[in-house]
Amino acid sequence: MNYEEFLKRMIYLKELIEKERTGTPEELANKLHISKSSVYRSINLLKNVGIPVDYSRAKGSYYLKKKKD
Secondary structure, eight states, X not given: OOHHHHHHHHHHHHHHHXXXXXXXXXXXXXXXXXXXXXXXHXXXXXXXXXXXXEEETTTTEEEEOOOOO
């Protein structure tokens, strides 16, 4: 995968997270055409750059945590 494809995938992943439309890690892996372990690495990468991502079992989706004031 080249850098442009990687960036497009990360942008799409962030959009899915913002809309709370990722589904489970398995479903997200299928949407992105990557392995489940790559999903976890991608989520950790977003967290490492300061994007507050969390997972809701009730919603069955990743989402952006609200910042506390």
